[in-house]
Amino acid sequence: MKKWWLFGVCLTIVLLFVGNIGFKQIYSLPDGFMATSQEIDEANKSGMFGSFVNAQMLRDDQTVSTDKPSEGVVIFKLFGFIPIRKVKVVCSGEEEVYIGGAPIGISLSSSGAIVVNEKMVETQDGYKQTQKTQKFKEGDLLTQINGIEICSLKQLSDIVEESDSQDFDVTFLRNNKPHHAIIKGEIDANTGKYKLGLWVKDDVSGIGTLTYVNKQTNSFAALGHAITDNENNISATGGSIYNCKLLGIEKGEKNNPGSLRCSFLQSDQAMGEIYKNSKFGVYGKMQNLDGIIDPNLTCYIGGRLSVKPGKAYIVSNISGLSEEYEIEIIKANYQSAANDKSLVFRVKDERLLNLTGGIVQGMSGSPIIQDGKLIGAVTHVFMSDPTKGYGIYSDWMVENQI
Secondary structure, eight states: OHHHHHHHHHHHHHHHHHHTBOHHHHHTOOTTEEEOHHHHHHHHHHTTTBTTEEEEEEESOOOOOSSSOEEEEEEEEETTTEEEEEEEEEEOSSOEEEEOOOEEEEEEEEEEEEEEEEOOEEETTEEEOOEESSOOOTTOEEEEETTEEOOOHHHHHHHHHTOSOSEEEEEEEETTEEEEEEEEOEEOTTTOSEEOSEEEEEEEEEEEEEEEEETTTOEEEESSSOOEETTEEOOEEEEEEEEOEEEEEEOOBTTBOOEEEEEOOTTSOOSEEEEEEETTEEEEEESOOTTTSOTTOEEEEOOGGGOOSEEEEEEEOTTSSOEEEEEEEEEEOOOSSOOSOOEEEEEOOHHHHHHHSSOOBTOTTOEEEETTEEEEEEEEEETTEEEEEEEEEHHHHHHHHO
């Protein structure tokens, strides 16, 4: 009986010890996460890493570079002297950014040809539908024809029109999975050239929200997730962003996320050039800031250690002015790999609820501010509740911008 009593006491001590070490918080932090000395100090004071663990930041250098943030390491020590983990960090807080919030028009050039629809070919014998071994759908991405990779619509047209054969072997993506089809071309009565009987385009357009612009380099981040055409992830070979005009707002409701109704013209002067379309946002460099940012609205980027449940703000221009709308961060997830659903929040501000009903399509990329720092961006809305949404940590956006 005495042995069981001692075992119970020892087990209780072990559980109390283990329960006061934040293993999940410590080991979920990946190499290269963003942090400041102040954030590390605040995390220690709040007991984020447990009662028995202290974190210490050591910078590789003490100079502030305008080219890139400084780097360093954070060492987690048990009882203040036993090292249990060392993590590389990017020393954030040195780069000031312009806060976004404005809806923007986004146009991406695709690496292939995107099917819009099938169409009839005007032949000498009247209008005909070309024979195809598979029916094509809107959003199918043509990647090869007769074994040749498609780089432009002109190249596709030249291959088809200069062919001596009626048969065309086409490779295309649907839901990101490769498919093959044989198309028997028809000769166009007006040109005497073969046609595939497909209406295609080589760009993807959409509406999103600008998240931030680096004050020193004019590099920008927007959207917080990839811009896609239907179910295919489009690999961008280039693209541009444009000022857009907000025409109206379709309010979000349960099972209907609503949307911002905007228009923009690609014939207008581009505000910036896109060089990356990733799962975690659209990135590029601004050429013109007029009308797209307020030069008086700046802040520093906060790492994930800055994020905590409680009051925060979404910045948006949908009212015609750049305004902060109160939200409540419900949950900040521990993540060791990039994810566009880093945090969960609820819209609390009645002004935004009256305008939009919550989060609507087109608001992806809206900056999330907490304690004066840019800590993330809106990415998704809950279909079951438009007042709730997901956000991505600013860490992941900065990491994917490089």
